[in-house]
Amino acid sequence: MPEQDQPAAARSRAAVVSAAPAAASAAARAEADRLLAAGYSVLFLTPAFGKRKPEPSRGGVHVVEVRVGTSFDTASGALGKIGRKAVLTTRNARGKALNNPAATWSAADVAAEIGPYLDAFAPDVVVVCEKTAEKAVAKLGRAAVAPGKAQPAAKSPQTSLLIGSNNNAGMGHAWARAVREHAGIPARNIQKKSYAFAYGSDIKAEDKNWVDPVWGLGRVADTLDTVTHVLSESGLAVLGRLNGGQFADDLPELRRAGIRSALLFHGSDIRSPDRHIELYKFSPFRAPVSEEDRELTEVLRGKTAEMAKWVEEFDGPVFVSTPDLIDDVPRATWLPVVADLEQWTEGTRPPLEREVPVVVHAPSRPFMKGSDLIEPTLRELESRGLIEYRRLEHIPQAELVGVVQDADIVLDHFVIGNYGVMTCQAMAAGRVSIANIDQRVRDRVPAEIPTIQADPDSLAEVIEGVLADRDKARAIAATGRAFVREFHDGRKSAEALEPWLRG
Incomplete structure (x- = not known):
């Protein structure tokens, strides 16, 4: 059903508690389905029986088969394991013999296990399907109703x-x-x-x-x-x-x-x-x-x-x-x-003041950033004494801020064609930002992105151009923070x- 055609919601929650295993309690299962159809989200709590695997939730009915305890649960070592197995084996055999699995569990057994689930789910109504379940819920200080009685009430929380x-x-x-x-x-x-x-x-x-x-x-x-x-x-x-x-x-x-x-x-x-x-x-x-x-x-x-x-x-x-x-x-x-402009403030040193500028590349995923394609160029420029290259990985956010603020040039995406968080953070810090932002992406942003364009083939030429005309690059960088404030401060x-x- 399309979202806009959904009926008004009740938002109510109901818990169905049975002292019989899920497969053995047809009445409890039918009540869970009825409550679901009425508009409730439903928790179906039932003791585990034998070695059956817990059932998954299905469309709003959350089936939880709880592990009901025995007096041997607190015993240590082999005595606890052997004793518990003996008790459960006896209970299972008795339940099968009586053709009434509910007879194998006491109200205290059930109450001890279902309490945390009811506390977490905080149901608006609890439905009990037999006497043992009714007594167990009463032991927890909760009111209960019989099957067929509960109806959801509408709730209207504020937009959130x-x-x-x-x-x-x-x-x-x-x-x-x-x-x-x-x-x-x-x-x-x-x-x-x-x-x-x-x-x-x-x-x-x-x-x-x-x-x-x-x-x-x-x-x-x-x-x-x-x-x-x-x-x-x-x-x-x-x-x-x-x-x-x-x-x-x-x-x-x-x-x-x-x-x-x-x-x-x-x-x-x-x-x-x-x-x-x-x-x-x-x-x-x-x-x-x-x-x-x-x-x-x-x-x-x-x-x-x-x-x-x-x-x-x-x-x-x-x-x-x-x-x-x-x-x-x-x-x-x-x-x-x-980009958090309170955290990503401009660096104290204007970019490109140093004779040999610091170039930073911080790839979260090098394959997606094109690191292997641009690093030979950067190493070659560094070997010529034109730049100091710093590659950063797995660096805490608080430390990254200081490193970027101290950089002159920040490199981000070179193969995907977009610009992302790192580019915005570099611009917010007033650094010279260089990336390969495809024209189809630039056309979708209603303002000029103050990031200098370069791809893996042209990166060396672009960086040398920046070094040859530092004032022009600084002027572009000076507009970066305003761009981030306009498009990336959260508004x-x-x-x-x-x-x-x-x-």
């Missing part, structure tokens, strides 16, 4: 944005801040991916959190209670692995709650290597040298083709962080990256998102 869960180069956090500061709309980001150096993030998830159903249920509760819009980076989930780990898995539950969704892409997550080869002369995908880069190109070829098919079917807005990606998603809206980013957020 959640961005996740990539936070590539810290941009998810920066965009959330931009929306708060410039649009006046509450916004947060979530980061699942780990980076070599820390970026700010409103919600951080370790790998262990991402696969933990208790953590995931907490994310569902928070999202349904507080979020009206979700911006998925790279098609990634925002509810952990609870629904499957991809945003497509989360989408049914979000849409049923009336949460509007959009997609955001950063680069390699949507950029087609084949299309890039057609459009850009120096495309890194044309003839990768190393086996690693050849394998990466093939992986990206497959992943981006698959993602493109899904994007074509997706009926919500799509945003891209750099203008070149409009080649891949023509209907996308440019969401400019953000344009908030403006790009605002029609969707207020629509």
Whole structure:
């Protein structure tokens, strides 16, 4: 169903508690399905029985088979393991013999295990399906109702944005801040991916959190209670692995709650290597040298083709962080990256004052920056005493600021054809910025980008030209900060998102 045609959402949550295993409790399963159809997001809690594998969440019914304890759980060593196995074997045999698995669990057993899941999910209503479940819920001090009684109540939180869960180069956090500061709309980001150096993030998830159903249920509760819009980076989930780990898995539950969704892409997550080869002369995908880069190109070829098919079917807005990606998603809206002008202040030394200027290149991914194509030129210029070349990798953000501020020339992209975060940071710091920004990209930006144009073939000539006319290069660099303030201080980013957020 198209997003705009979704019915008004209840946003309510219901927990169905059964003392019988999921496969054995037809009444509990039917009640979970009824609640789902009524508009609830549903948690179905049931004890594990035998060696059955836990069922995955399916369209808003989160099935959790809890591990019910025994008196031997606190015993150490072999005694605990043997004793527990004996107790569970006896219970399972008794349940089968009675044809009533619920008879194998006490209310205390069930209550001890379901408590953390109910606390995380914070259901509006708890439905119990038999006496043991009713007693277990009562032991937790929670009210319960019988099947067929619960009906959802509408909830209408104020407009609020959640961005996740990539936070590539810290941009998810920066965009959330931009929306708060410039649009006046509450916004947060979530980061699942780990980076070599820390970026700010409103919600951080370790790998262990991402696969933990208790953590995931907490994310569902928070999202349904507080979020009206979700911006998925790279098609990634925002509810952990609870629904499957991809945003497509989360989408049914979000849409049923009336949460509007959009997609955001950063680069390699949507950029087609084949299309890039057609459009850009120096495309890194044309003839990768190393086996690693050849394998990466093939992986990206497959992943981006698959993602493109899904994007074509997706009926919500799509945003891209750099203008070149409009080649891949023509209907996308440019969401400019953000440079923190309070952090990226101008260096104390004007650029090109030193006789031998310092040239900095800080490739996050050398293959995508064209580092191998430009470094022979830079080493040759350095050997002639014309420049001092510094290549930086895996450097903390706080340290990177000082290094860039002390540089004279900063080099960024040379094969992809766009400009990104590093170029903006260099311009904000008042440095001479040199990069290969394709004309098709420059034409999509409604102002002259104050970055001197050079490609791998012309880089030596361009740098020698800068050294021959330093005043001209300094004049271009002097306009960089104003350009960043106009397009990359967060205001344009908030403006790009605002029609969707207020629509």
